[in-house]
Amino acid sequence: MADKVTPRSQDYAAWYNDVVQAADLADYAPVRGCMVIKPYGYALWENIQAALDRRFKETGHVNAYFPLFIPMSFLRKEAEHVEGFAPELAVVTHGGGEELEEPLAVRPTSETIIGHMYAQWIHSYRDLPILINQWNSVVRWEKRTRLFLRTTEFLWQEGHTAHATEREAIEETERMLGVYTDFAYNEAAIPVIPGRKSEREKFAGAVASYTIEAMMGNGWALQAGTSHFLGQNFARAFEIKFLDVNNEFQYAWTTSWGLSTRMIGGIIMVHGDDQGLVLPPRLAPIQVVIVPIWKNEEERTAVLGASQAVRAELSDAGVRVRLDDREQFSPGFKFNDWEMRGVPLRIEIGPKDVAKDQVVLARRDIPGREGKQFVARGGLAAQVTATLQAIQEALLARAIAFRNANTHRAENYAQFREILETQGGFLRVHWAGSSEDEDRIQEETKATLRCFPLDAPEGRGRCFYTGQETDRIAIFARAY
Amino acid sequence: MADKVTPRSQDYAAWYNDVVQAADLADYAPVRGCMVIKPYGYALWENIQAALDRRFKETGHVNAYFPLFIPMSFLRKEAEHVEGFAPELAVVTHGGGEELEEPLAVRPTSETIIGHMYAQWIHSYRDLPILINQWNSVVRWEKRTRLFLRTTEFLWQEGHTAHATEREAIEETERMLGVYTDFAYNEAAIPVIPGRKSEREKFAGAVASYTIEAMMGNGWALQAGTSHFLGQNFARAFEIKFLDVNNEFQYAWTTSWGLSTRMIGGIIMVHGDDQGLVLPPRLAPIQVVIVPIWKNEEERTAVLGASQAVRAELSDAGVRVRLDDREQFSPGFKFNDWEMRGVPLRIEIGPKDVAKDQVVLARRDIPGREGKQFVARGGLAAQVTATLQAIQEALLARAIAFRNANTHRAENYAQFREILETQGGFLRVHWAGSSEDEDRIQEETKATLRCFPLDAPEGRGRCFYTGQETDRIAIFARAY
Numbered sequence: 040m041a042d043k044v045t046p047r048s049q050d051y052a053a054w055y056n057d058v059v060q061a062a063d064l065a066d067y068a069p070v071r072g073c074m075v076i077k078p079y080g081y082a083l084w085e086n087i088q089a090a091l092d093r094r095f096k097e098t099g100h101v102n103a104y105f106p107l108f109i110p111m112s113f114l115r116k117e118a119e120h121v122e123g124f125a126p127e128l129a130v131v132t133h134g135g136g137e138e139l140e141e142p143l144a145v146r147p148t149s150e151t152i153i154g155h156m157y158a159q160w161i162h163s164y165r166d167l168p169i170l171i172n173q174w175n176s177v178v179r180w181e182k183r184t185r186l187f188l189r190t191t192e193f194l195w196q197e198g199h200t201a202h203a204t205e206r207e208a209i210e211e212t213e214r215m216l217g218v219y220t221d222f223a224y225n226e227a228a229i230p231v232i233p234g235r236k237s238e239r240e241k242f243a244g245a246v247a248s249y250t251i252e253a254m255m256g257n258g259w260a261l262q263a264g265t266s267h268f269l270g271q272n273f274a275r276a277f278e279i280k281f282l283d284v285n286n287e288f289q290y291a292w293t294t295s296w297g298l299s300t301r302m303i304g305g306i307i308m309v310h311g312d313d314q315g316l317v318l319p320p321r322l323a324p325i326q327v328v329i330v331p332i333w334k335n336e337e338e339r340t341a342v343l344g345a346s347q348a349v350r351a352e353l354s355d356a357g358v359r360v361r362l363d364d365r366e367q368f369s370p371g372f373k374f375n376d377w378e379m380r381g382v383p384l385r386i387e388i389g390p391k392d393v394a395k396d397q398v399v400l401a402r403r404d405i406p407g408r409e410g411k412q413f414v415a416r417g418g419l420a421a422q423v424t425a426t427l428q429a430i431q432e433a434l435l436a437r438a439i440a441f442r443n444a445n446t447h448r449a450e451n452y453a454q455f456r457e458i459l460e461t462q463g464g465f466l467r468v469h470w471a472g473s474s475e476d477e478d479r480i481q482e483e484t485k486a487t488l489r490c491f492p493l494d495a496p497e498g499r500g501r502c503f504y505t506g507q508e509t510d511r512i513a514i515f516a517r518a519y
Numbered sequence: 520m521a522d523k524v525t526p527r528s529q530d531y532a533a534w535y536n537d538v539v540q541a542a543d544l545a546d547y548a549p550v551r552g553c554m555v556i557k558p559y560g561y562a563l564w565e566n567i568q569a570a571l572d573r574r575f576k577e578t579g580h581v582n583a584y585f586p587l588f589i590p591m592s593f594l595r596k597e598a599e600h601v602e603g604f605a606p607e608l609a610v611v612t613h614g615g616g617e618e619l620e621e622p623l624a625v626r627p628t629s630e631t632i633i634g635h636m637y638a639q640w641i642h643s644y645r646d647l648p649i650l651i652n653q654w655n656s657v658v659r660w661e662k663r664t665r666l667f668l669r670t671t672e673f674l675w676q677e678g679h680t681a682h683a684t685e686r687e688a689i690e691e692t693e694r695m696l697g698v699y700t701d702f703a704y705n706e707a708a709i710p711v712i713p714g715r716k717s718e719r720e721k722f723a724g725a726v727a728s729y730t731i732e733a734m735m736g737n738g739w740a741l742q743a744g745t746s747h748f749l750g751q752n753f754a755r756a757f758e759i760k761f762l763d764v765n766n767e768f769q770y771a772w773t774t775s776w777g778l779s780t781r782m783i784g785g786i787i788m789v790h791g792d793d794q795g796l797v798l799p800p801r802l803a804p805i806q807v808v809i810v811p812i813w814k815n816e817e818e819r820t821a822v823l824g825a826s827q828a829v830r831a832e833l834s835d836a837g838v839r840v841r842l843d844d845r846e847q848f849s850p851g852f853k854f855n856d857w858e859m860r861g862v863p864l865r866i867e868i869g870p871k872d873v874a875k876d877q878v879v880l881a882r883r884d885i886p887g888r889e890g891k892q893f894v895a896r897g898g899l900a901a902q903v904t905a906t907l908q909a910i911q912e913a914l915l916a917r918a919i920a921f922r923n924a925n926t927h928r929a930e931n932y933a934q935f936r937e938i939l940e941t942q943g944g945f946l947r948v949h950w951a952g953s954s955e956d957e958d959r960i961q962e963e964t965k966a967t968l969r970c971f972p973l974d975a976p977e978g979r980g981r982c983f984y985t986g987q988e989t990d991r992i993a994i995f996a997r998a999y
Contacts, residue, residue, distance in 0.1 A: 104564075104674060129614045131609050
């Protein structure tokens, strides 16, 4: 409730933690590295879920549910996969008071158990493609955790598809990367960069991993969603085979893709400011808050009556609206409180406004007088809807401008290090280095290769690190 | 895909297992006692979720998420609770490659960890009530499992509320029992009996447990949802205290309530028949299937064109419709396939229907010619919507009639045993016995005290078991 938060400019990490808690999004759990997602944070997640789920269904996917527990032997079937995930597993050794014959991993991701089931379900090319998604929680025993960004348990969706041909599986991988990109731009107002991961950064067990990389307010990168082309790796490990049109056995081609509650951390860090959260209207649990202002009983009756009428009108127009008629708090307290919670638009109604048949609109994204306007009661719903749309667009435009202003070129490693040190942000560079070169760069600068952006019109140039000619463009940044 | 299922009349248990798998609702998982909920079964669960979630939100509840893991010490804080759940726990002993200092239980239910958090969040009477629900999965290490009815892991929702007064908490417990009853009648078409559990059958840690009890097609009972008044038991165990209006510390009063994927088992067993599933239209993933019928290419063009037009018209009218235009299957095969999957209404369109500008409607709940009618294309959407409503009502009426026909009175124990043996069903009796009497009755008849129905107009009478005068009515039955 409008607790004091560290200013963003002063200490970005402290600001982030303060905002998450002061805005009532999440709380630390009494279990190491776990979080409680509070109702306001969960309502944001529900809106993210709805926006994604609609897109998944429009692209032909259906939801299902696979078990929480995975036999340890399953994880060992794909060599790279187990190497990647074994160090992070939570393991159930006892059930019903007895020691289990085979320990069970709490799922860190579900390729293995889903691969096992797909092998039972797929017999013929007619059974393909299988396009399944599931909403669930997964557990990865992380050493250093941070609310939403990296927690031992987190909520996500994981899509798992199987296809008859390599081409179809690659198309699916790209399609879902496109769905994530569309969601990020048009719902979260985050101008992510879709790209391919380097060999060093790809998913354990994938042939190729794709990512959407977002720039946070401090210039760091956040991997906000991934889509993996798994080739036939899991199909071979789990014997996912089918009879093709020529009646010959073939291994299926599979993909997986996921986006998690980490996205909430991204929304906070891309749009937030010293006053707290700034939520994009399309995802905000409360899009409009009405704050009535009165001094005496007579004013109270008139103002509350007008406020309730406005609430009803906006609610009927499909706006997610809240009337804050709490008696124990002043209007000024309420302004701060709802600003902290990032509500995109505030409507103020006082006795003079009632007399003039008007209200005041105050935009969260434009502080002070500049973001305020008087609006006549007639046609208010249309005005509010248009203003929410304008806020959505303004947030995206601002984030694009910020991303572009903080994306730099570097011709050589010295320049690369200097820019990282003095300005930060994304370094967009020609790259012909190796995984070992990436290791060294990370060790020396803390920056990692975020992705090879799909959109790279730069043409040929010289690798800033090796000096080799190449047409490959990479983005490096410090990352969460 | 229309596999052969055991007739319901021949072997109810085998029929149930066959239907669950043949209708593609769920499959056995490679982990002991766990299930995979397949897309068709999960779509049914999504409709159940939507119908419940709407009701929860209309009654002022919000969703949140609490961790999967619960420290073992938390479970021990409420004596009855740990006694009830300890034998069924799955326990994580290792995380990140190391043995944990304190083992973690995978949540069997979340009263304890939520109680711990509520103690942090609640300070004043102004913070009350807290009305939170969560959708998640829980784990109970069951010895004998059966798809949907009793599995080691299952999906459910668990509501957890905290209140300033005993009266408010009791009202909440009753309100949510009412929500479940309304859902069961009006969405699942299951005429449940809302009632109170006996001391012997109540939730571990509750002051009073309420239940909705449904009668399955074989006369057995299924506990389909529960709502618990927890008194101050968990508030005392977890120190959930608040300053009241007089500035004095009080313990809060709490409730919890849950409904699970078990409900899917109930829907199958209440409405299903020898041909497979029969789904209530309001919850059916597919409400209407269109089966086109043709013999040659010319007919095919005309019939498919008409079928697509009908699909578009119904879809626009908000009907969940599927056009089965698969080329490799005959119309007869498709009829059986969709009957197995319980689709409430089938539309057949052949060349003659196209010529006459009509279609055939075939109701799943009325087999053969009696359930078929010709309907003119004009106004088809209205006719379909009305028919779906009629099917919904007919399923409920049939289930009520069945329940009433299979509910019996018994004046003494000999009669009770004879009815159970020869007719089964529910025994609605006067009851003044003890928990030990319930033990004996279960041992001798396998029947348990399902509930004391809230609606009990019988008045005073003699307990069938003890002979004592009482005005308490109980329902006994064999149960899942």
